[in-house]
Amino acid sequence: MIEMERISKVYRMGEVRLEALKEISLRIEAAEFISIMGPSGSGKSTLLNIIGCLDTPSGGSYFLEEKNVAGLGFDELSTVRNRKIGFVFQNFNLLPYATTYENIELPMLFNGRSGKRRRERVRELLEMVGLVEWQHHRPSELSGGQQQRVAIARALANDPSLILADEPTGNLDSKTGEEIMGLFVKLQGQGRTILMVTHDTHIASYSQRTIQLLDGRIV
Amino acid sequence: MRAQLFRYFAKELRKRKKKTALVTFAITWGTLSILLLMSFGRGLSNSFRISFKGLGDNLIMVYRGQTSKDYHGLPKGRRIMIYPRDIALLSALIPEIGLVSPESNDYFMITAAGRETNRNVCGVGPAFGVMRSMIAESGGRFINEEDERTARRVAFIGWNMAENLFPGENPVGRTIVISRVPFTVIGVMKKKLQNSSYQGFDADHAYIPHSTFSRIHTQLYIDRIHVQPKRREDNQLVERRIREILGRKYRFDPEDDYALGIWNTIEQAEEAEKGFRGVEIFLAIIGGLTLLIGAVGVTNLMYALVKERTREIGIKMALGARRRHIILQFLLETVFIFSKGMFWGAAVAYAIVRLTRLVPISYELSGIQTYLLRPIFSLDILVIFLAILGTLVFLSGIFPAVRASRLNPVEALRYE
Ligand SMILES: Nc1ncnc2c1ncn2[C@@H]1O[C@H](COP(=O)(O)OP(=O)(O)OP(=O)(O)O)[C@@H](O)[C@H]1O
Ligand SMILES: [Mg+2]
Numbered sequence: 001m002i003e004m005e006r007i008s009k010v011y012r013m014g015e016v017r018l019e020a021l022k023e024i025s026l027r028i029e030a031a032e033f034i035s036i037m038g039p040s041g042s043g044k045s046t047l048l049n050i051i052g053c054l055d056t057p058s059g060g061s062y063f064l065e066e067k068n069v070a071g072l073g074f075d076e077l078s079t080v081r082n083r084k085i086g087f088v089f090q091n092f093n094l095l096p097y098a099t100t101y102e103n104i105e106l107p108m109l110f111n112g113r114s115g116k117r118r119r120e121r122v123r124e125l126l127e128m129v130g131l132v133e134w135q136h137h138r139p140s141e142l143s144g145g146q147q148q149r150v151a152i153a154r155a156l157a158n159d160p161s162l163i164l165a166d167e168p169t170g171n172l173d174s175k176t177g178e179e180i181m182g183l184f185v186k187l188q189g190q191g192r193t194i195l196m197v198t199h200d201t202h203i204a205s206y207s208q209r210t211i212q213l214l215d216g217r218i219v
Numbered sequence: 220m221r222a223q224l225f226r227y228f229a230k231e232l233r234k235r236k237k238k239t240a241l242v243t244f245a246i247t248w249g250t251l252s253i254l255l256l257m258s259f260g261r262g263l264s265n266s267f268r269i270s271f272k273g274l275g276d277n278l279i280m281v282y283r284g285q286t287s288k289d290y291h292g293l294p295k296g297r298r299i300m301i302y303p304r305d306i307a308l309l310s311a312l313i314p315e316i317g318l319v320s321p322e323s324n325d326y327f328m329i330t331a332a333g334r335e336t337n338r339n340v341c342g343v344g345p346a347f348g349v350m351r352s353m354i355a356e357s358g359g360r361f362i363n364e365e366d367e368r369t370a371r372r373v374a375f376i377g378w379n380m381a382e383n384l385f386p387g388e389n390p391v392g393r394t395i396v397i398s399r400v401p402f403t404v405i406g407v408m409k410k411k412l413q414n415s416s417y418q419g420f421d422a423d424h425a426y427i428p429h430s431t432f433s434r435i436h437t438q439l440y441i442d443r444i445h446v447q448p449k450r451r452e453d454n455q456l457v458e459r460r461i462r463e464i465l466g467r468k469y470r471f472d473p474e475d476d477y478a479l480g481i482w483n484t485i486e487q488a489e490e491a492e493k494g495f496r497g498v499e500i501f502l503a504i505i506g507g508l509t510l511l512i513g514a515v516g517v518t519n520l521m522y523a524l525v526k527e528r529t530r531e532i533g534i535k536m537a538l539g540a541r542r543r544h545i546i547l548q549f550l551l552e553t554v555f556i557f558s559k560g561m562f563w564g565a566a567v568a569y570a571i572v573r574l575t576r577l578v579p580i581s582y583e584l585s586g587i588q589t590y591l592l593r594p595i596f597s598l599d600i601l602v603i604f605l606a607i608l609g610t611l612v613f614l615s616g617i618f619p620a621v622r623a624s625r626l627n628p629v630e631a632l633r634y635e
Pocket of ligand 1 (some may be wrong): 018020038040041045046
């Protein structure tokens, strides 16, 4: 699913050179549920963003489902994100003036799925996350747990094989966090690969494997 | 690009209406004020032009005068009179003259249909009507050659006098009595703007053939000669020739500006025309500067609109938006906001201009309202304005849009 070879990421701020990732090599199989842990500033988000094609590495090679992602341009990366990857963020990142329904539908608008198939898919996802009655509400009218469920439904819109979650339970109480993990386990059961950054060992225990990062290296 | 995406953009725009209201209002306001500035400015200079033609803008008037210089032993201070036969002399010796007419006038008691009024009566030649842009209301006519040659007792009267003597009636064919002599009214003057005059405005006068005037009045000289050159450019030449010819005949120095009073409206109109153009250019410059300042302001507002959506751009990029999706959305929004603002601005400006023009103005008073209340909303102003604004739309929209599409998704997502 994911093959990374000596991936590095360097930030340059004037004179200062900051190596956020140092020659990371990584292999992840399909349908794995992996958590990434490590102290603050160790490079977890940076790694996740590169895996998610939101950011490009400074060096190294990265194959996503046997496809070399390193040389792709912005629009090609957009297509990869749109088709293959679903994102779940700590702060949900829903569009504030779009309803639950519209938020879930959005990723499908960028690849031209027909209106009928979009409606069917949104309905399916609303049922899966249990928000059918909330489909016409805006994010501000939903609880944190509900918002995160909208975000998960949205991440699944184009049926991606890879789910990337950066501290998905960070803004939720522990009970709601468990509910979200329940959903993740279900997603893994559907054969999806899940990478999740977390600080919480209990949350991490839902995954099969943990990658520990320290100072931009895997330990 | 797919229709569904356009529909989605439209939906977003609708929901963000409140946020874009300020920009829309700014554009409406800018459009409105510039169009009004141009319309009222154009109307102002246009009214000036029209009222200049009210007296005639292609006319040289020659008056009696008094010498101010000694000449060949003759003392200064001699009165110089002009006589009907001088007209024939001038037309014979100055081929550049097109039309010429004498004018004498005095106050007479005029009675008609039991009403009585003391008014200025002018004896004029047939060419006078054309020279002074006096047009008869339909059903009437001005004095003609035959009237002059046979000294007919006919009168052409101003609209004010017509209203006073024959309120609500058609005076043509009716009789008025001037100094106990009956005259037939042959025409009533159409209303016109007039901003300069001598001895009152044309609207209050009665005009009769000059030959007839000589019979009811005792004076032998004439008060004025009206001369219109064939070509406007010759006005100074004609003026000089008149001074030379009459100077030789009545023995005064052609360089003596007081021997004859000469009022050259052509020269005056040319000066005034420069003034009108100056006003229009001035207004255009003000308008242009206002537009520029407005454009800077609007571009700023557009940047702000894009900036506050940075995070949202990041979200869309994460979900698979391409660069052109981002650019297109912002460009469409800019075009929409501008179209809406410009439409309302132009509509309101048009309505104000139309309503202002409905306000009746008095031709007699010739006051400030005649200049302020006749704005002109012309197509060329609108087209030029839209062309300039269209360019500004493109510029103020394209820069923020392109900048948005160049954002790094990670940075955009982290934006607070
Ligand atoms: N755009 C950037 N410019 C400069 N430095 C950056 C940038 N993004 C991240 N960094 C630095 O790279 C390092 C790794 O950051 P990253 O966000 O990946 O850490 P993290 O492990 O996710 O931390 P946290 O647990 O606090 O979220 C940090 O030292 C951070 O300051
Ligand atoms: Mg992080």
